[in-house]
Each structure stands twice: as C-alpha cells, then as structure tokens.
Amino acid sequence: MPLSDLYSKPGHLIRRAHQISWALFLDECAEFNLTPVQYAAMVAIEERPGVDATRLSSLIAFDRSTIGNVIERLESRNLVERKASADDKRQKLLFLSGEGAALLKNAEASVERVQERLLAPLTPAERKQFIKLLIRLATLNNEATSAPIREVEDTTSMGRHVRTSAR
C-alpha cells in the first residue's frame, strides 16, 4: 500500500485527528493542567456525585482498570474526593471538591475554544455534518471496544432509586 493511500484511510486520519485534538486541548488548558480524560471524568462526577469508578468508566468510555490512575491523580491534586461506600464496602464513591468544581467551571471556556479550533477548517454546515457522522460512527461501533459507553442507572446521591448493574 502506497503511503499516499494510507493518508486517506479513515483509521490513519482518525489517529491524526485524535493527536491534533489532544494537542489543542493541552494547549488551551495548560493553565489548568488538565487532560481530556481528566476533564471528562470531572464533568461526569459533577453530574453524578457519588458515582463509583466502574460506573464512571461506563459513562465516559474509559477502561475500568485504568480509571483508578486518573482518579488518583485528580485526588492527589485535591480536585476529586474518594469516600468509602457504606452500602458496599467494595465501592469508593467519587465527589468533586470545591476546588475541583471551581476549576471545572473556569476550564469550560477553554474547552469550548478547543472545539472551535478543531472545527475551524470546516464551514458551519460541514461542522454539523461532521459531528453527525462522528456520532453515528461512534454509536454504531460502540460495542467494538472493551470500554463501550453505557447509560448506567443513576444510583448516586442525586437520584438513588434502584440498583442495577452497569452491564
């Protein structure tokens, strides 16, 4: 396969787009010292205070066995707090600290700028189309990865009603 063909393969282009997206995120959020995954984790914890690690990983499509490291780093910076669950001693429930909530709020404008810079090469109509196609691609291929997104039941302090499995 010639190199020029590789350049037009979706696999290569997606890897390249990911690389660019990552670089833009680190650039815009340098003052907050946040990575894309750390940001996503904090958004999810804000919406579901008291979520456990496994359910969090389902919400943001992150590998279960790696999310511990992400949380640990956030915890060491006092952005996230981990509390043992009284119901289930295996679980450690996650909460944003006041500092974490403030940082998340401050970072929002920067994250928005990342999206604008990413899509800058496209026209407004193309941007809508691009996002539409990406959503379809990610949704229909959701089960292809070992860490699919799952809309798990809300068993957190904000909406505790039923206990169901993430699977």
Added chain:
Amino acid sequence: MPLSDLYSKPGHLIRRAHQISWALFLDECAEFNLTPVQYAAMVAIEERPGVDATRLSSLIAFDRSTIGNVIERLESRNLVERKASADDKRQKLLFLSGEGAALLKNAEASVERVQERLLAPLTPAERKQFIKLLIRLATLNNEATSAPIREVEDTTSMGRHVRTSAR
C-alpha cells in the same frame, strides 16, 4: 457542562472514534500482532527503504522521541532492519526484512477490513464526505501538533538526489 453535551463535542467524539479504530485494528490484525502505528511505520519503510528515524516520524506524524521504541519492537521481531549509515554516523537507516515485507503484504486485507468496519455505519456518500472533512481537518490543523506530517525529500536508496532537512 452536562454530560449529554460532552457526548456531542468533537473532541470527545474523536477520542471515542480513535478508541474504536484502535480496537478494530487490533481485532482484525490479531494474527499479525500489529498495532496501527507499527503498520504505518512498515508501510512508510517499504516505500522509502533506507529512510532514517527522524524522516520516518515526519512521514507518519509520529513523535521523534518515541519512534525508537516502535522500531526497536519491530526489529526484535525481525520485521525491520536497522543499519548504520556510512554518510552520517548519527543515522540508522531502516529497511524491511523479507519477513517484514511478507507480513505487510498479508496484513493488507485485514487493514482494509478495519476501514470497512469503521465506516459501516455510514452510507457510501457519507463515507466520502467524512473522509473529505477529516482530511481537511487534519491538514489545516497539521501544525497544531509537535509531530506534524511533512512530505520530506526522498533521500533514500530509491530516490537519492538532494539532501534537505525535515524541518
């Protein structure tokens, strides 16, 4: 920012698409034990036998300081050979071994299947559009990363004429 908003942000969707693309690649190419980057490196070395590591990294948008590890792994499996350059004692020139060339040829159909599975959720017209938009996004944002793609001069044994820098 609500979690539902995050799900439609291009940054998150691109990360998800990358995760899916990676998983499909590993699945299809399991028998060859190849990663996407290893495959891209081998394609580039096949087209430019005798390329050095720095120029290779420019061709496939891979960080210069990390590509050594990738090459080392390929070399340890006897897929790639590294030879010291007579011209420049700093350089180590890269070649595919016979085994590497054979594996690359055998893997091509699997790599093609990855692309098909990736784009399966889209209609033929949408696939063209999606690739077009991705190319534009990656090209116009090329300089955003520290490892931009550069169409470096061919100084290899196949087309040695001039020596220019990769920068």
Added chain:
DNA sequence: TGCCATTGTTCAGCATTCTGTCAATCACCC
C-alpha cells in the same frame, strides 16, 4: 448457614504519546 458466581478495585505488563534532556555528530560560517 455455606457455597459460589458476580461485582468492584487494583496490579502487572505491554504499547502508545507527549515533554524534556543528553551526547555524538554534522554542517556551515568565519
């Protein structure tokens, strides 16, 4: 009550990716 499958977390190991830094080497200018 006791067994056992399930669940939640963690760890080891491998492979990207980035930022730096370093020594060896080279190209170029005076």
Added chain:
DNA sequence: GGGTGATTGACAGAATGCTGAACAATGGCA
C-alpha cells in the same frame, strides 16, 4: 581549520489505554 549551532538518536518521566489476573466483598441459592 576551528568553533558554533543544528541535527540525530537515545533516554527519563508523565499520562493514556489495553489484557489478564488477583483479591476482597457481595448476594443469590441450596
């Protein structure tokens, strides 16, 4: 020629991301 700055390839360190396995806690069921 000789010095200077750039280039090349190595390495360390931090952060993702995956597989697989270990381990403890839980809960259903005989």
